[in-house]
Amino acid sequence: MVFLVLLRDMCTGVGGVSITSIRVPPAVENGSAPVILDCEYSLASHEKQGLVVQWFFRDHPVPVYQWIPGKRPQDNGPLKGRLNLEYRASEDPYHRHRALEIVRPSTDLGGDYRCKVATFDNEDTQNAHMVVYVPAATFTVGKTKPTISTVNVTCKVEGIYPLPQLELIQEDGPHGSRMAVKETTLFVSSRDGRYDATLFRVLEDKHLPADTVFECLLSLPATEYQTVQKLSYQPGAPVSDAMPPPDNDIDEDQSHTWMGSGGGTSIPSSVSAPHQSLDSVVSSADEQTLQNDSESTDMWQSGTGRGIRAHETIGIYITC
Numbered sequence: 001m002v003f004l005v006l007l008r009d010m011c012t013g014v015g016g017v018s019i020t021s022i023r024v025p026p027a028v029e030n031g032s033a034p035v036i037l038d039c040e041y042s043l044a045s046h047e048k049q050g051l052v053v054q055w056f057f058r059d060h061p062v063p064v065y066q067w068i069p070g071k072r073p074q075d076n077g078p079l080k081g082r083l084n085l086e087y088r089a090s091e092d093p094y095h096r097h098r099a100l101e102i103v104r105p106s107t108d109l110g111g112d113y114r115c116k117v118a119t120f121d122n123e124d125t126q127n128a129h130m131v132v133y134v135p136a137a138t139f140t141v142g143k144t145k146p147t148i149s150t151v152n153v154t155c156k157v158e159g160i161y162p163l164p165q166l167e168l169i170q171e172d173g174p175h176g177s178r179m180a181v182k183e184t185t186l187f188v189s190s191r192d193g194r195y196d197a198t199l200f201r202v203l204e205d206k207h208l209p210a211d212t213v214f215e216c217l218l219s220l221p222a223t224e225y226q227t228v229q230k231l232s233y234q235p236g237a238p239v240s241d242a243m244p245p246p247d248n249d250i251d252e253d254q255s256h257t258w259m260g261s262g263g264g265t266s267i268p269s270s271v272s273a274p275h276q277s278l279d280s281v282v283s284s285a286d287e288q289t290l291q292n293d294s295e296s297t298d299m300w301q302s303g304t305g306r307g308i309r310a311h312e313t314i315g316i317y318i319t320c
């Protein structure tokens with residue numbers, strides 16, 4: 001008995017102040033209602049004197065918030081003027097102003113937050129991340145027919161923050177299999193602190209089943225934000241075109257030509273990593289663009305004089 005009591009006393013003595021939970025909303029929309037970032041801790045009664053609660057933001061070296069019981073809380077740096085300093089997380093005088101209330105969260109206040117609770121003898125810290133996002137202003141999926149036997153499927157998003165993830169998915173008919181379309185090309189630009197992104201892939205009709213549905217999946221990492229746009233597509237000649245669809249012989253010929261020189265013209269059947277970030281897509285697209293020239297030249301030269309159009313087509317498939 002005596003031993004146990006001793007042990008417990010030692011533990012509270014050694015452990016001291018300890019953060020029991022940090023509660024930060026993982027994602028909030030830009031300009032939304034006030035949010036609370038809370039930091040709960042346990043405190044031994046002998047530690048109450050000398051308690052300091054601080055919040056740090058991103059890599060700012062000085063705290064953006066500090067509270068010492070009995071004193072007024074102070075805001076600082078990027079949080080200056082952005083907090084409701086009257087907010088009370090608790091009526092307990094040693095816990096009262098431990099939390100931040102951000103009155104109007106905005107994108108510049110997204111990032112890592114660290115709560116630090118210190119007493120004369122001990123301290124504890126914990127981190128949490130908050131994303132402040134801007135939903136897409138527009139998000140569309142569209143198609144064009146660069147040639148009679150191909151389709152260019154394009155996902156386009158405008159005015160979103162932070163960098164989104166875009167994925168193109170091919171669905172074979174309403175209840176068919178779904179797979180991520182690989183070897184897509186991505187362009188990203190930014191204006192006014194928000195991103196525009198375009199993702200596309202040129203596919204050959206002969207590799208697509210009737211009633212293909214293309215799905216563009218837009219999401220923001222670390223948030224619940226996710227939205228989908230769909231497009232159905234009938235492979236074959238353009239509907240408005242009076243010409244009959246290309247017959248099978250022609251298809252076969254082209255297929256042989258391209259397979260023979262490129263060797264990789266079929267749609268890959270495996271599924272890409274489900275949520276590749278734009279960063280990695282951009283960089284892999286870049287690398288692949290660098291590769292394409294030499295490869296397509298090699299491929300082209302290993303073929304036997306096939307004219308500009310075939311060359312371009314090979315280029316497209318090898319590009320990514």
Ligand SMILES: *[C@@H]1O[C@H](CO)[C@@H](O)[C@H](O)[C@H]1NC(C)=O
Nearest residue numbers: 030031106107134161193194
């Ligand atoms: C977030 O909203 C604020 C206004 O509340 C605005 O000034 C800012 O530009 C917005 N951020 C982005 C990235 O659009």
Ligand SMILES: *[C@@H]1O[C@H](CO)[C@@H](O)[C@H](O)[C@H]1NC(C)=O
Nearest residue numbers: 144146152153154198200202
């Ligand atoms: C496919 O569409 C994208 C986006 O609209 C465009 O940038 C690209 O040039 C198009 N490619 C072809 C071969 O039509």
Ligand SMILES: CC(=O)N[C@H]1CO[C@H](CO)[C@@H](O)[C@@H]1O
Nearest residue numbers: 289290292293296315316319
């Ligand atoms: C066929 C093709 O897409 N060629 C491009 C390959 O990448 C280079 C850049 O390294 C471009 O200049 C080519 O147009």
